[in-house]
Amino acid sequence: MKNILIIAAKEIQEGMRNRWVLATTLLLAALALTLSFLGSAPTGNVGVDPLDIVVVSLSSLTIFLVPLIALVLSHDAIVGEMERGTMLLLLSYPIGRRQVIFGKFLGHLAILSFATLFGYGAAALALAITGTAISSDSLLAFAAMIGSSVLLGAVFIAIGYLISTLAAERSTAGGIAIGIWLFFVLIYDMALLGGLVVAQGKPLPSGLLDLLLVVNPTDAYRLLNLGSGNASALSGMGGLAGQTALSPLILLLALLVWIIAPLTLATTLFSRREL
Amino acid sequence: MTATVSITDAGKCYGKVEAVKHVSFTLNEGETVALVGHNGAGKTTLIKLMLGLIRPGRGSVRVLGEDPATGDFAVRQRLGYLPESVSFHMALTGRETLAFYARLKRVDIGEGNALFERVGLANEAVDRPVRTYSKGMRQRLGLAQALLGQPRILLLDEPTSGLDPALRRQFYDLITDLRSTGTTILLSSHALTELEDRADRVIIVNGGLKAADGTLEDLRRLARLPTRIGVTLADGKNAADLGASDATWRTTGDRTLEAAVQPENKIALLHQVTAHPAVITGLHVMEPSLDDVYAHFLAGQVKTP
Incomplete structure (x- = not known):
């Protein structure tokens, strides 16, 4: 365990030195602030809690941005160190390969959590300071959104490590990472929509739809944040959420499986790898 | 002497390439051993086997009595390793890296701090990012990390490649200091010459096989390479005046001659040549260089018992 913490601390140290932490936090904060102030303008005084609107707009943003940040952070983790030659030296130390991956995971997750918490937190804080009334329900939804955003980030960090273990070169890993991002964030949903259009209103068996939504971690995240409470009415996801049997618990579990499975596969492959 | 590393009939394949075929040797406490071979001869693979980074496909590797590739890696606590062309995380400073x-x-x-002083990494450099380091400074930092925790075995993979002669010399002085502390030091290199007087023993590998193993003296003896004796003749004298007609003299320049002689005939020939001091004005005895010995073992694949 101590080795894992040593590696994690080094990743964080490096992240701070490379301005990675600063850059991602500022990026998320800037976008969150923009969305929360521009986004609250059109609603006027219709009795909707402004923070709910922020939750809706921020989670839509998260679906694009957080996986991208996570993949950029993680795709290089193994293959990059291999190529630079630092991995060889590291593995000659009394440390297991699993510990290396778990340590990196912990470090990268900490960086991403920090950026999400403070970047998005800035938006909530700004709303509070400008005198907007925030109900405790909305605050809870906001906290849940930050938590699940970190989970979504963790999913893509884990996927990034798997890519990084499989790829023989950094550039390959980068290419695969972009492909994976495009697939989960854009292509998958477009294909799903296309499929529904082709089906011409023939009702899809609801079990199949549920499965299709859980298989993509970004959809699980979307449903988790936009499928309940005030957000569902605002985002129009309520209609879909009403159709599925997916409870928040199942969605959370789906995200957890999406973290554990790639991470396990990555550590197993990395442990067997010949240097 | 206690063996710290023993490799028994080890073999290792990467796909279809047999990087190491059948190699056996032991390293003892307090011994400095040079592992010499061409690029791709299997030196780095052997070092990786000793570190437990890879598992042998055949045979066994024991380091301090244990298999380095299994268990809780306790063995690695007592190992120091300097990889070939070592690299570090660029953003961290030297001090942070070592910490x-x-x-x-x-x-x-x-x-x-003591280690930085020992490897000669200047104080003002220690707190700069590694990105700004020169090759020599990086190599010093590499050596500093290898020396952490007073290792009983030091594995140095081409430690002096790319260093300037002054640094190289300093580097070997450091190694000499370490020898006295009972550390086993394995130096890999593709140049034998600079290892003269530095290594107790030389192991030559070629094409994944051990080609030779012994002290430099042993290797010289086994190779039976001729010593070359060169003379400069005095004015008006020729080869016949030398009185050493058993040797075949070869003209190498204006009034210089050279003969190759087997080790056992060397003294006799020298005696003959110097019997008439008036005939010669100069005399050189050129022992076979280590590179000659090295080339001999690589060409002949002579196996030592």
Whole structure:
């Protein structure tokens, strides 16, 4: 365990030195602030809690941005160190390969959590300071959104490590990472929509739809944040959420499986790898 | 002498390439051994086997009595390793880098300052990012991390490649200091010449096989390479005046001659040549260089018992 913490601390140290932490936090904060102030303008005084609107707009943003940040952070983790030659030296130390991956995971997750918490937190804080009334329900939804955003980030960090273990070169890993991002964030949903259009209103068996939504971690995240409470009415996801049997618990579990499975596969492959 | 590393009939394949075929040797406490071979001869693979980074496909590797590739890697606590063309995390400073490796080895970080002094890494450089380091400084930092925790075995993979002669010399002085502490030092290199007087023993590998193993004296003897004796003749004298007609003299320049002679005939020939001091004005005895010995073993694949 101590080795894992040593590696994690080094990743964080490096992240701070490379301005990675600063850059991602500022990026998320800037976008969150923009969305929360521009986004609250059109609603006027219709009795909707402004923070709910922020939750809706921020989670839509998260679906694009957080996986991208996570993949950029993680795709290089193994293959990059291999190529630079630092991995060889590291593995000659009394440390297991699993510990290396778990340590990196912990470090990268900490960086991403920090950026999400403070970047998005800035938006909530700004709303509070400008005198907007925030109900405790909305605050809870906001906290849940930050938590699940970190989970979504963790999913893509884990996927990034798997890519990084499989790829023989950094550039390959980068290419695969972009492909994976495009697939989960854009292509998958477009294909799903296309499929529904082709089906011409023939009702899809609801079990199949549920499965299709859980298989993509970004959809699980979307449903988790936009499928309940005030957000569902605002985002129009309520209609879909009403159709599925997916409870928040199942969605959370789906995200957890999406973290554990790639991470396990990555550590197993990395442990067997010949240097 | 206690063996710290023993490799028995080890073999290792990467796909279809047999990087190491059948190699056996032992390294003893306090011994400095040079592992010499061409690029791609299997030196780095052997070092990786000793580190437990890869598992042998055949045979066994024992380091300090244990298999380095299994268990809780306790063996690696007592190992120091300097990889070929070592690299570090560019954004961290030298001090942070060494502190990171010290933590992994559970060594008191306070030891770091003494190590920086020992490897000659200047104080003002220690707190600069590694990105700004020259090759020599990086190599010093590499050596500092290898020396963490007073290792019993030091594996140095081409430690002097790319260093300037002054640095190289300093580097070997450091190695000499370490020898006296009972550390086993394995130096890999593709140049034998610079290892003269530095290594107790030389192991030559070629094409994944051990081509020779012994002290430099042993290797010289086994190779039976001729010593070359060169003379400069005095004015008006010729080869016949030398009185050494058993040797075949070869003209190498204006009034210089050279003969190759087997080790056992060397003294006799020298005696003959110097019997008439008036005939010659100069005399050189050229023992076979280490590179000659090396080339001989690589060409002939002579196996030593």
